[in-house]
Amino acid sequence: xxxxxxxxxxxxxxxxxxxxxxxxxxFLVIIFxxxxxxNSEFLSINNLQNSLKSSLLYIVLAIGLTFVLLTxxxxxxxxxxxxxxxxxxGLILKNGGSIIVAILVAVLIGALIGFINGIGVxxxxxxxxxxxxxxxxxxxxxQVIYTKGQWVENLPTTFKxxxxxxxxxxxxxxxxxxxxxxxVQMYLSKSEKGRYFSAIGDNTDGAILLGVxxxxxxxxxxxxxxxxxxxxxxxxxSQIGFISTTxxxxxxxxxxxxxxxxxxxxxxxxxTVVGASIGAVIMISINSxxxxxxxxxxxxxxxxxxxLITIVVADALMARRSNKNIKKERLRARVLKPEEVVTHAHAx
Amino acid sequence: xxMLSKIxxxxxxxxxxxxxxxxxxxxxxxxxxxxxxxxxxxxxxIGIAVIGFFVTFVMITGGIDISGGSIIGLTSxxxxxxxxxxxxxxxxxxxxxxxxxxxxxxxxxxxxxxGRVQAMVITLGGMLLYSGIAVVIVGLSGVSASExxxxxxxxxxTIAYGSVxxxxxxxxxxxxxxxxxxxxxxxxxYGRYIFLxxxxxxxxxxxxxxxxxxxLSTYVLxxxxxxxxxxxxxxxxxxxxxxxxxxxxxxxxxxxxxxxTLITGGKGGVIGTALASIIVGFLQxxxxxxxxxTQYIGLATGLLLIISVAILSVSDEFKSNVKRIVRLKSYKx
Numbered sequence: 001x002x003x004x005x006x007x008x009x010x011x012x013x014x015x016x017x018x019x020x021x022x023x024x025x026x027f028l029v030i031i032f033x034x035x036x037x038x039n040s041e042f043l044s045i046n047n048l049q050n051s052l053k054s055s056l057l058y059i060v061l062a063i064g065l066t067f068v069l070l071t072x073x074x075x076x077x078x079x080x081x082x083x084x085x086x087x088x089x090g091l092i093l094k095n096g097g098s099i100i101v102a103i104l105v106a107v108l109i110g111a112l113i114g115f116i117n118g119i120g121v122x123x124x125x126x127x128x129x130x131x132x133x134x135x136x137x138x139x140x141x142x143q144v145i146y147t148k149g150q151w152v153e154n155l156p157t158t159f160k161x162x163x164x165x166x167x168x169x170x171x172x173x174x175x176x177x178x179x180x181x182x183x184v185q186m187y188l189s190k191s192e193k194g195r196y197f198s199a200i201g202d203n204t205d206g207a208i209l210l211g212v213x214x215x216x217x218x219x220x221x222x223x224x225x226x227x228x229x230x231x232x233x234x235x236x237x238s239q240i241g242f243i244s245t246t247x248x249x250x251x252x253x254x255x256x257x258x259x260x261x262x263x264x265x266x267x268x269x270x271x272t273v274v275g276a277s278i279g280a281v282i283m284i285s286i287n288s289x290x291x292x293x294x295x296x297x298x299x300x301x302x303x304x305x306x307x308l309i310t311i312v313v314a315d316a317l318m319a320r321r322s323n324k325n326i327k328k329e330r331l332r333a334r335v336l337k338p339e340e341v342v343t344h345a346h347a348x
Numbered sequence: 349x350x351m352l353s354k355i356x357x358x359x360x361x362x363x364x365x366x367x368x369x370x371x372x373x374x375x376x377x378x379x380x381x382x383x384x385x386x387x388x389x390x391x392x393x394i395g396i397a398v399i400g401f402f403v404t405f406v407m408i409t410g411g412i413d414i415s416g417g418s419i420i421g422l423t424s425x426x427x428x429x430x431x432x433x434x435x436x437x438x439x440x441x442x443x444x445x446x447x448x449x450x451x452x453x454x455x456x457x458x459x460x461x462x463g464r465v466q467a468m469v470i471t472l473g474g475m476l477l478y479s480g481i482a483v484v485i486v487g488l489s490g491v492s493a494s495e496x497x498x499x500x501x502x503x504x505x506t507i508a509y510g511s512v513x514x515x516x517x518x519x520x521x522x523x524x525x526x527x528x529x530x531x532x533x534x535x536x537x538y539g540r541y542i543f544l545x546x547x548x549x550x551x552x553x554x555x556x557x558x559x560x561x562x563x564l565s566t567y568v569l570x571x572x573x574x575x576x577x578x579x580x581x582x583x584x585x586x587x588x589x590x591x592x593x594x595x596x597x598x599x600x601x602x603x604x605x606x607x608x609t610l611i612t613g614g615k616g617g618v619i620g621t622a623l624a625s626i627i628v629g630f631l632q633x634x635x636x637x638x639x640x641x642t643q644y645i646g647l648a649t650g651l652l653l654i655i656s657v658a659i660l661s662v663s664d665e666f667k668s669n670v671k672r673i674v675r676l677k678s679y680k681x
Contacts, residue, residue, distance in 0.1 A: 074468070126657045127611045129412070129468075130601070137598055137650030144643045253472060266466050298487035305477030309459065309470060316465045 020263035020315075021275040027311075028282050035289045042292040052174050053163075055284035057082075057232040057239070059177055061255045062262070062276035063184055064228025067221040069259055070188070072201035072268025073121055073128035075222060077113065078229040078255060080139030082248035085109040086233030087143050090152035090243045093159050102159075106230040113139060114226020118219030136252070144245050152243040163238040173235065185273045197221060201268025257308050258283045263315070358608040358660070362623040369627060373634035380637055386630070390518040391508055391584050393629030395420060395577030396596060397522055400603040400621045401529040402573040405566040407604055408533075408546045410613030411467035413567060415456060416574040416600055418479035420593025423449045423578030425482040428497030428588025431504075433489055438504050446575040452478050453571020457564035475597075482590035496589035500582075508584035518580065522622075525573070529618040532569075542566065546613035598646075602653045603628055608660065628652070 036043040061078050068075040088109060089102035113135060120131040165172040187194040196217045199207045207214055237243055256266075262279030264271025286304050290297055374381040399416040406413045423445045430441035452474065459470045491497050510517045533539040544552040545559045552559050574593075582588050606624035609616025631652075632645050 120654065120658070124658050126654065130605055130611060130657050131654060133598060133601060134650040134654040137646045137653075141643055141647040141650070149643070253475065256472060257476065260469055260472075266468055296487055298483045299480070301476045301480030302484050303480070305473050305475070305480050309473035309477065312465055312469050312473065313459055313463045316463060320464070 021272055021278060024262050024275055024278045024282070028278055028285070031282065031285060031289060035292055039292040039294075042289065047288065047292075049171060049174070051281065051285050051288055053171055053239070054287075055281045056173055056177055057235045058251075058255060058258060058280035058284055059181065059277045060228050060232040060235060061251065062258050062280045063181065063273050064225035065255055065259055066188075066264055066271055066273050066276045067197055067224045068128070069264050069266060070197040070201045070268060070271060071218050071221045072204070073218065073221070074256070074266065075117065075132045075225045076129065076252045076256075077117060077132040077135040077139060078225060078232075079248035079251040080136040080143070081110050081113045081226050081229035082233040082236060082251060083243070083246075084113070084139045084143040084146070084233075085230035086237045086243045086247055087147050087152050089234060090155055090237050091147065093155055094152060099159055099162075103234060106234050107227055110226040110228070110230025110233075111223050112226070113229075114223035115219065117226065118222035121222065122215040122218040147243075147245065149245060151245065152237075153241075155237060155241055160238055160241050163235065181273055181277050188273060198269050198271075201265075201270075203269070254283055255280070257304065261308060261311055356608065356617070356620070359617070359620050359623060362607070362620060362627065366623060366627050366630070369630055369634065373630070373638065376634075377637040380634060385633075387516050387519050389629060389633045390516060390522055391580075392632065393599075393625055394518045394522055395581050395593065396599045396603055396628070397622060397625035398525050398573045398577045398580075399570065399596070399600050400607070400625050401525055401618050402566070402570040403600055403604050404529070404607065404609050404616055404618050404621045405533060405542055406467070406570050407609050407611060408542050408613055408616045409563050409566050410546045410549070411460060411563065411566070412611070413456065413467065413471050413570045414597055414601075415452065415471040415474035415478060416570060416577070417593040417596035418475045418477075418482070419449050419452050419571055419574035420578040420581060420596060421590045422452065422478045422482040423575045424582040424588040424592045425485050425497070425590050427579060427582055428500075429485055429489055429491075432497050432499055432588075433491070438501055442579055445579065446572060449575025449578065450568055450572045453568040453574075454564070456571065457567030460567060461560040461563040479590060479594070486590050496587040498587040500586060505583055505586060508580055518584075521576070521580065525576070526618060526622050533618055538562075538565075543614065546615075548614075598653075599628060599649060602649050606652060606656045610660075611657075 032043060041047065061082070065075055065078060085106040089106040092102045092105060093099065117128070117132055117135055120126045120135075121128045163171075163173055167175060188197065189195070196207070196212045199210070199212055200214050200217055204214060233248070236247060240247075258279035259271065259276040260266065260279070261282055262271070262275030262277065264276050264279075283304060286307070287297075287300060290299060290303070370380070370386075379385065399420075403413050403416060426445040426448050427438075427441050430436045430444060431438045436444075456467075456471055456474050459465055460467045463470075486497075507517060512520060533542060541552070541557050541559075541562045544555070544557060545562050549559050552562075577596075578593065581592050585592070603625040604616075604621050605611060606627070607616070607618075607620030607622070608624075609620065628649060631648055635645055635648065
């Protein structure tokens with residue numbers, strides 16, 4: 001029995017190494033090893049935890065965005081949702097409201113914005129890119145109007161401390177988010193309803209034929225993305241301690257880049273939450289990696305931009321190559337006895 | 349009447365919106381009816397309009413280009429560094445900056461057309477990369493990033509502030525580039541190829557059109573137009589900075605989509621884009637003159653964007669539904 005188990009284990013390991021997420025993870029490890037060789041302090045537990053801590057809100061945003069991307073849509077409005085919900089709940093906290101109320105209000109705002117996005121995309125057939133781009137602009141303006149153009153500062157310390165709580169030396173939020181990623185991944189890949197999302201993105205007409213409530217699940221995906229953006233806004237407020245009028249500006253592009261780095265396809269149907277999260281950690285680690293390698297911070301965007309392009313193009317080329325091989329094998333399978341066919345052709 | 353029916357209904361609607369906009373803002377503040385102020389305001393949105401013309405090309409092929417804003421910043425920095433720090437002649441610097449902008453578009457185009465990667469992803473990476481390169485150039489040259497490079501010659505500032513026979517240069521550039529774009533897209537064979545590629549790339553390929561080259565060329569044009577916009581903006585503001593054009597993404601896409609170009613490709617036109625960019629541009633001055641805070645402009649353009657797309661997509665559906673009902677009735681009758 002023992003060798004059998006080993007074989008199964010080996011084949012399982014092999015399957016894992018073939019996954020796109022594994023390659024992303026390998027890439028992350030390589031970055032850490034290279035930077036670690038230049039400056040060993042980069043690999044200290046403290047820095048690793050800091051890297052994870054600063055990528056937390058990006059991971060949360062990436063989770064939500066993955067739902068939307070799986071259905072073949074895109075959500076550009078996450079930065080605006082993050083800013084607005086953080087500002088509103090920040091003002092509640094500042095005026096002496098309880099933390100629970102602030103969190104509930106933030107989640108409600110996120111859900112509402114997501115719902116409006118979803119209605120626009122699923123019911124009114126507006127392209128998701130345009131719908132959420134417009135929504136981004138609208139939420140930003142509403143945030144400025146609501147806060148009267150001022151920063152929300154002096155948040156209560158009890159709220160700020162939430163991001164500092166530690167259990168067994170590990171940041172509590174890191175543990176919660178890590179568990180969240182695993183649970184969402186299980187839901188998306190194992191449960192029937194969870195698989196609806198990628199089914200819609202893979203083949204919408206097919207999903208309709210299978211009885212998947214396509215419109216409803218598209219709306220769900222935007223609502224989930226909105227809620228995740230609101231939670232990210234709360235993490236942002238707790239970690240930074242104040243909310244500027246430009247909070248979360250440009251964050252959407254980083255998150256989309258993270259998801260793409262992690263192997264989530266923008267055309268839908270393909271991708272995992274785990275991959276998107278690893279992508280987010282890579283995008284954020286580049287920041288601190290530059291600091292530890294004593295490279296000026298202004299290289300940041302150029303490096304992440306070229307990295308994104310390189311990885312995506314390499315990925316596309318690799319995918320095409322494997323597709324070609326599959327096609328070849330399929331063609332070979334159609335010919336039962338290749339030699340006979342050849343001799344037959346010659347005889348003719 | 350025959351001529352009128354040839355004008356697309358959407359463009360007619362845009363003209364109506366533009367006219368009523370001018371009337372309403374003029375009633376609120378009569379200064380708005382001052383022609384020289386209106387023509388002078390072209391400087392504020394010339395970049396959006398010019399990039400919009402050629403992003404229209406890209407969108408008709410079924411692609412998208414969101415890197416235009418960062419190419420503006422890169423062109424601006426290249427012109428500034430070459431002319432002010434390196435000390436090259438200003439006109440040669442402009443030419444070289446345009447080459448850089450074209451190369452950015454070329455890189456986008458090669459990867460999208462021949463690498464067959466999604467346009468959104470590549471131009472997103474391009475957006476990070478090009479503005480990143482601009483920031484790196486500024487950082488390496490030791491110029492203060494917040495102040496930018498200034499001290500341009502008088503002749504350079506006449507690009508934006510000069511005028512010919514009372515018409516500001518920005519208006520002339522607007523009209524000239526609109527005519528070029530119109531001829532390319534609506535009167536030439538090349539334009540037909542762009543539409544055919546957008547409607548059905550495979551069919552166009554079978555018809556002997558080099559669709560990859562067509563797609564590639566649209567991104568080069570879009571990059572070049574962003575270069576023009578960058579030079580105009582640098583001349584207008586009198587300094588070169590890496591973050592110029594950073595907030596252009598939204599207005600560029602707004603004018604293209606509001607102009608009636610389908611984001612899914614195959615349908616659209618530059619006249620609509622031109623009208624939409626004037627509408628959005630006048631909206632900004634009108635709101636400023638009407639005493640509204642500039643914050644609300646984002647709200648207005650955001651709503652305009654969503655509503656126009658909703659009307660465009662719903663009206664298509666509505667039309668086909670009406671046709672189906674009419675057909676059913678004629679069968680029964």
